[in-house]
Structure formats: C-alpha cells, structure tokens
Amino acid sequence: MTASYKPRKGSSITSEPQSTFVRRWGIRAIFLTLFLGFCQWANSINDRFYMLTPTELNETVQHSLKLASELNSDSKANSSIIISTLIDQLVERHPEMSWSTDFKNKRDWVFNNAGGAMGSMFILHASITEYIIIFGSAVGTEGHTGRHTADDYFHILTGQQTAYEAGELTREIYNAGDVHHLPRGIVKQYTASPEMWALEYARGWIPLMLPFGFADTLFSTLDIPTLYHTARVTGREMIKNLLKGKI
Known part of the structure; x- marks a missing residue:
C-alpha cells in the first residue's frame, strides 16, 4: 500500500511559485526602470545630432x-x-x-x-x-x-x-x-x-x-x-x- 502525502500549508511546494512570481516581476520592474532611465538620458542628448x-x-x-x-x-x-x-x-x-x-x-x-x-x-x-x-x-x-x-x-x-x-x-x-x-x-x-x-x-x-x-x-x-x-x-x-x- 502506497502512503499518501498532503503538503502542509507554507511548505516549499506552494511557496516556491509565489517566490518565482515575485522574482520575475522584480526583474521586469528593474528592466523597466533602466529602460525609462535610458530613454530620459537619450532624450537629453539627441539635440547634438540635429x-x-x-x-x-x-x-x-x-x-x-x-x-x-x-x-x-x-x-x-x-x-x-x-x-x-x-x-x-x-x-x-x-x-x-x-x-x-x-x-x-x-x-x-x-x-x-x-x-x-x-x-x-x-x-x-x-x-x-x-x-x-x-x-x-x-x-x-x-x-x-x-x-x-x-x-x-x-x-x-x-x-x-x-x-x-x-x-x-x-x-x-x-x-x-x-x-x-x-x-x-x-x-x-x-x-x-x-x-x-x-x-x-x-x-x-x-x-x-x-x-x-x-x-x-x-x-x-x-x-x-x-x-x-x-x-x-x-x-x-x-x-x-x-x-x-x-x-
């Protein structure tokens, strides 16, 4: 007979997807911030090329x-x-x-x-x-x-x-x-x-x-x-x- 196993609340099986979600959106937020910063910088120098x-x-x-x-x-x-x-x-x-x-x-x-x-x-x-x-x-x-x-x-x-x-x-x-x-x-x-x-x-x-x-x-x-x-x-x-x- 195979023993069944039910994960307890707060175990890694349920918390890992949540941490992955937070990490994924954290990385996206960093890239978005860097992109916006780059756009602002680029907008400040384009008059050099006119x-x-x-x-x-x-x-x-x-x-x-x-x-x-x-x-x-x-x-x-x-x-x-x-x-x-x-x-x-x-x-x-x-x-x-x-x-x-x-x-x-x-x-x-x-x-x-x-x-x-x-x-x-x-x-x-x-x-x-x-x-x-x-x-x-x-x-x-x-x-x-x-x-x-x-x-x-x-x-x-x-x-x-x-x-x-x-x-x-x-x-x-x-x-x-x-x-x-x-x-x-x-x-x-x-x-x-x-x-x-x-x-x-x-x-x-x-x-x-x-x-x-x-x-x-x-x-x-x-x-x-x-x-x-x-x-x-x-x-x-x-x-x-x-x-x-x-x-």
Whole structure:
C-alpha cells in the first residue's frame, strides 16, 4: 500500500511559485526602470545630432513660395516648382546629408495611413534623429496627429491645414507659408484641405514614431505592399545616413 502525502500549508511546494512570481516581476520592474532611465538620458542628448533647424527650413520655404508666385504659374505647376526649389536649396545648404531628390519618381511616393488620416509622402531625408518629408493629400484628409517623442513642424506649401487640442472651441488655421508646430507629447485633431502639401520636419527619436505610422496598415487597411515600400524607403535613407555618420 502506497502512503499518501498532503503538503502542509507554507511548505516549499506552494511557496516556491509565489517566490518565482515575485522574482520575475522584480526583474521586469528593474528592466523597466533602466529602460525609462535610458530613454530620459537619450532624450537629453539627441539635440547634438540635429543638422537642420525649423527657422532655416522656413526661410527655404518662403524663398520657394516667392519664386513660384513670381512665375505666376497655375496651382498644379506651382506645387512642382515649390518642391523642386526646396529640394535644390536643401541639397545646396546641406551637402553633408543624404537626400532623396527624385520626387517625380512615383515609386518613391507612398500612401500613409496613420491616426485615421490618409495622405501620401515623399521622404527627402530620414535618419535616427531627424526626418523631412513632403506630405499631403490631393483630395484632403482628417485624423489624429499621434502623440510622439519628437517635435513636428508642418511648413505649409499649398492649401490649408486646421487643428485643435481637446478643450479648445476654435480651430487653428495654417495657410501657405505658415508653420504648425506640434510639440512632442501634444496631440491634436487635424484636417488637410484638398491639395494641401507641406514640408514636414520632425526632430527627436524617429524610430519611436514608426509604430504609429504602421498601426493603421496592420490593423485596418492591410495594405502590405505600401507597408513594405514605406519600410524599404525609410530603411534605405536611415542606413545611408548612418553610413555617413549621421545619427
């Protein structure tokens, strides 16, 4: 006859899982604390790697808008002239950076679904701490800006953008030549009128912004080819800049 055994309360058989649980969550808490500390430290040094400034970019935008106005072209031609002039100026002022300049190549334009809004973008420059793109929509759009770890500057080229923060009862209005600054951590609802195009400049830790840019594709549109091309172009530009020593 085999003797039965019933463990007493407080024995190691029941207490060991509890100690394992405490140890596991203790280790996770330590890693989380270290990660948050690292993020805070990283956030304090990323300004060392910036090569662009919002003020300089706005000067370039104003020059391009003035040139297009003097040529007195139709609106469609104006957009092309503005973008072409912008790119030439950026390459001339910052030859040390890697730029994508062939904005007439449709293969490098990609749709972007993020925060419920849909537009298209052309990546001029993407590095770990900065990106600059042409972004907008030919038909207009509306959505959530996202809450980001980077400062975002919308330099309006054509059309109009409006926005507001929760609690505001009137809208902010941005027209060609205006700059809409979205500070890191701030969130707004925004709209873009038809044929609104902007030079968008973000400075901060750019990879942390990518999940917001990919979420709508993964959980809504399921447009995998667009996701692939977005990752392809972004990765290509970031790697090119890293190889040049640009973080």
